[in-house]
Amino acid sequence: MNPPGDLLREDRRPIPLQLVDRLRALIRDEDLQPGDKLPSEPELAARFGAARGSVREALKLLEQDGTVDVRHGLGRFVAAGAGLAVDRPVTIFESATEMLQSRGFRPTTRVLSVEAAAATREEAAGLGLAGGAPIVRLRRLRLHRKQLLIYSVAAFPAAYLDGEDPAAADLGGSLTLWLAGRDHRPVSSAAQLQATGLPEEIAALPEAGGHAEWLLIAERCVDGAGRLCLFSRDYHRGDVFTFTVLRRREG
16 A cells, blocks of 8 residues: 555545545455444544545545445444445546546547537536526547547536636636636536447547447536536446446345
């Protein structure tokens, strides 16, 4: 395991997501079994050189995906489902940039178009707006070594531009960080996954490489205040990305 500070300096993802990986490694490397108790928050914070708040958020994410159980008054324990730990649990919310970087890619972005538009029925529902409300629609390719990994169509309320010309907005980097700069950082989402093909005009691009299998994720995102802030339809290349769902019986 890396020394406490090293990974936190090299990895550009949010600290809680980095800590999720390190906590999973702790469970694996120390051969912790279901029912074994995890170190306390202060102990983990000292061990990883991180703030207790970041450790707490990472532990909550592990609770959500069934890796950790909380026993009030006793602490946190390895859950029965920990042996099912997965590479890309859909319970983890992360931006496309964070996801690609965590897999070792060095993504580049090509903006195909950015336009002020009237929201379609789907976009309006995804953003909690009235039909035809003003939005900004952003179409981008996410590439690695000129190979298309993600085609994204994202929409957000036009008011976020505060009167700025959409064509002048700097939308070539992380959209999550851009929204954060306007007090609308996405923190959670509801997503639908569907196997599909690329739209014809995108499939015809040489960067698409003729790949036929793509996974479409339609996602409604909310910010820290619980406001719908982003609706996206992202096509992920099927031979690169897999997402796993952990299921638990209620009761």
